[in-house]
Amino acid sequence: MPSHYDVLILGAGMAGLSCARRLQDAGKKVLVLEKARGLGGRMACRRTEKGTWDHGAQYFTASDRDFAAQVAAWQQAGSVAEWQGKIQAWDGQRFSTPSAIQRWVGVPGMNAPLHALAGGIEILFDVKITGLEAIDGGWQVLAGEQSWQASQVVLSTPAEQVGPLLPAGHALATLAASCQMEPCWALLIHSARPIALPFDCLFINQGPLSWLARNSSKPGRGSEENWVAHASPEWSRQHLELTPDKACAMLSRAFGDLFHDMPVDGLPVFKLLQMSAHRWRFASGALPVADLPYALSNDGLALAGDWLAGGKVEGAYRSGVALAAALLV
Ligand SMILES: Cc1cc2nc3c(=O)[nH]c(=O)nc-3n(C[C@H](O)[C@H](O)[C@H](O)COP(=O)(O)OP(=O)(O)OC[C@H]3O[C@@H](n4cnc5c(N)ncnc54)[C@H](O)[C@@H]3O)c2cc1C
Secondary structure (H helix, E strand, O other), X not given: OOOEEEEEEEXXXXXXXXXXXXXHHOOOOEEEEOOOOOOOHHHOEEEEOOXXXXXXXXXXXXXXXXXXXXXXXXXXXXXXXXXXXXXXXEOOOOEEOOOOOOOEEEOOOOOHHHHHHHOOOEEEOOXXXXXXXXXXXXXXXXXXXXXXXXXXXXXXXXXXXXXXXXXXXXXXXXXXXXXXXXXXEEEEEEEOOXXXXXXXXXXXXXXXXXXXXXXXHOOOOOOOEEEEEEEOHHHHHHOOOOOHHHHHHHHHHHHHHHOOOOXXXXXXXHHHEEEEEEXXXXXXXXXXXXXXXXXXXXXXXXXXXXXXOOXXXXXXXXXHHHHHHHHOO
């Protein structure tokens, strides 16, 4: 007989865990099911013997009052800090300085606030949900031979991963299908010695790359000289099906080309670099902002995620928390 929960939550990213935290604190019996081997979703970190990389979300803002209060609590607990790296923008000809806003990062990696949220919550990793079936009084969630039952199920996956899990023609599947998400190829760079560029992070408004950041300029990352570059949505879409090796080769070239016209000293020495590539198939995208940052149907199924709340880490948190409040009514 499968175990029965009040709420099953699919996905251990910011939306799923912020929802789970509120529900469990209110006394609900909650289980989170996550297909990856660890917490984070798009806030995950890569760790090797060469150090760490935040290869998904780079930082987050906290413009919403509730989220700002949560960020302050995380900061107090040491799992979040302000990133004060030198930020520049590059248009192919000149540098400019973007507007000054507070940029927050998890410490020691972007997924640290998710570890803070997850304390004491039952989470099963390496569980890829393949479908949901309606049962008497709720839902059965399936992953191969395994199954779990609950009165309510929250799907907190990126929009494009919702449809295949839901019964054909379900209204929530139709909603999710209306949100198109963009991919992002990430290049993870390790240099055997410091690269003395005059910025720690760079918005790039021209060419295949759109972002470059010195990971080690973020608090708590250690001294390894690790950088992350992101390809633009256009480039990532056009090269979506490349192998990681091929994407790595092309993006490494783009990384080198970036410096041709740049008036900088201290360029990377390419023979001292090690690089690899990671594809985020569903990196970003959101529906136009609606009154409610979640979707709840009266059969016990619900959706949360950044894509329902304007995108970004902040939106994912807002979505998860608002959905939890609605489920507790
Ligand atoms: C390259 C990149 C750069 C970004 N930069 C920024 C930034 O600088 N600032 C910012 O605020 N935001 C940024 N973002 C966006 C930010 O990461 C997201 O808005 C936020 O993390 C989304 O959280 P979420 O919980 O909604 O979704 P996710 O983090 O995607 O969580 C969904 C979870 O569901 C799991 N899942 C999916 N399918 C299944 C299944 N079938 N069974 C079980 N589990 C499943 C996934 O593994 C994942 O863990 C970036 C994202 C990327 C990819």
